[in-house]
Amino acid sequence: QLDPxxxxxxxxVSVLNKVCExxxxxxxxxxxxxxxREHILQDLETFVRRQFAGARLQLFxxxxxxxxxxxxxLDICMVLEGQDDGACIHIIESLARQLKKHPGLKNIxxxxxxxxxxxxxxxxxxxxxxxxxxxxxxxxxxxxxxxSYAAIDRRVKILCYVMKVFAKMCDIGDASRGSLSxxxxxxxxxxxxxxxxxxxxxVLQEIYDGKKKPEVLVDGWNVYFFDDLKTLxxxxxxxxxxxxxxxxxxxxxxxFYTEDFDFREHVVCIRQQCRLTTFNKQWTSKYIVIEDPFxxxxxxxxxLSRKMTNFIMKAFINGRTVFGTPIKAxxxxxxxxxx
Ligand code: GTP
Ligand code: MG
Numbered sequence: 001q002l003d004p005x006x007x008x009x010x011x012x013v014s015v016l017n018k019v020c021e022x023x024x025x026x027x028x029x030x031x032x033x034x035x036x037r038e039h040i041l042q043d044l045e046t047f048v049r050r051q052f053a054g055a056r057l058q059l060f061x062x063x064x065x066x067x068x069x070x071x072x073x074l075d076i077c078m079v080l081e082g083q084d085d086g087a088c089i090h091i092i093e094s095l096a097r098q099l100k101k102h103p104g105l106k107n108i109x110x111x112x113x114x115x116x117x118x119x120x121x122x123x124x125x126x127x128x129x130x131x132x133x134x135x136x137x138x139x140x141x142x143x144x145x146x147x148s149y150a151a152i153d154r155r156v157k158i159l160c161y162v163m164k165v166f167a168k169m170c171d172i173g174d175a176s177r178g179s180l181s182x183x184x185x186x187x188x189x190x191x192x193x194x195x196x197x198x199x200x201x202x203v204l205q206e207i208y209d210g211k212k213k214p215e216v217l218v219d220g221w222n223v224y225f226f227d228d229l230k231t232l233x234x235x236x237x238x239x240x241x242x243x244x245x246x247x248x249x250x251x252x253x254x255x256f257y258t259e260d261f262d263f264r265e266h267v268v269c270i271r272q273q274c275r276l277t278t279f280n281k282q283w284t285s286k287y288i289v290i291e292d293p294f295x296x297x298x299x300x301x302x303x304l305s306r307k308m309t310n311f312i313m314k315a316f317i318n319g320r321t322v323f324g325t326p327i328k329a330x331x332x333x334x335x336x337x338x339x
Pocket of ligand 2: 063074
């Protein structure tokens with residue numbers, strides 16, 4: 001029931017490339033903004049240590065994974081040396097009480113009922129929102145994994161930005177309102193890039209020396225992946241073979257998820273090259289199934305209602321038509337027409 005797409009002209013590919021590049025240049029933070037984030041983190045760590053002497057704060061999420069926006073939130077993970085994660089809720093509450101005394105922060109809000117308890121805050125001077133979670137160690141590892149993929153090829157970075165902008169514009173990118181998180185969409189982009197022929201990125205979790213995959217256990221999950229990226233060209237035969245442009249890949253991605261990928265049958269899974277089925281995982285009750293690369297019990301699509309699933313699929317179908325239909329150049333807009 002999909003509209004057939006007209007042939008794509010080289011001129012239109014160049015328009016698509018420009019749109020994709022523009023997304024990246026418009027939304028990526030510059031060096032100054034990156035250093036402001038580090039500065040806020042340092043200041044917070046010093047402040048928090050007045051009450052929690054052994055506390056260590058670390059940024060994760062899009063401040064560190066290579067796909068941050070200028071106004072992306074500050075995701076911070078706190079670890080207390082010499083303590084396990086037993087008294088999590090108690091610590092979050094007392095952390096919130098302490099942060100309320102910080103003059104540079106406002107809107108302090110502890111959320112202790114969520115799967116991962118957090119304290120939310122707003123940094124007054126920059127208006128950046130932030131949250132501090134405790135012992136969110138897997139998130140530190142998945143951040144490092146995403147950052148490694150981003151470092152392999154510039155097109156990875158650009159496409160993940162385009163995907164995030166697309167999700168925000170279509171109103172399908174806010175997990176707190178029942179849709180999918182940025183993290184989930186990033187996994188969808190990475191999966192597509194692994195499945196492309198030839199692939200743009202490898203499966204880093206499947207590259208290792210010897211016969212057996214090394215085990216690096218965190219919270220009971222194996223977080224091993226190949227991160228010696230300098231040597232990747234000699235370790236991965238497909239390196240550099242795909243020469244498609246970002247514009248072609250973006251349209252390719254929209255077509256992949258609307259024409260090729262069978263959501264009913266398969267899982268979006270970036271930890272293995274071989275297709276994983278929803279049946280294998282016993283995740284057949286949901287249409288969009290996205291497996292976390294480390295926490296294999298976690299389906300990022302688990303919270304989607306049927307209505308939201310349809311809404312997301314429609315956004316992809318419309319996106320395919322919009323980005324797949326060449327248009328004549330727009331007439332110039334003059335300032336007087338803009339009111
Ligand atoms: P923006 O904030 O939208 O720019 O992107 P983000 O990647 O920072 O997303 P978000 O703030 O929602 O999440 C922060 C980080 O938490 C992600 O990058 C992941 O590292 C981690 N994360 C988010 N959702 C999940 C999840 O469902 N499972 C796990 N294991 N980690 C998650
Ligand atoms: Mg974030």
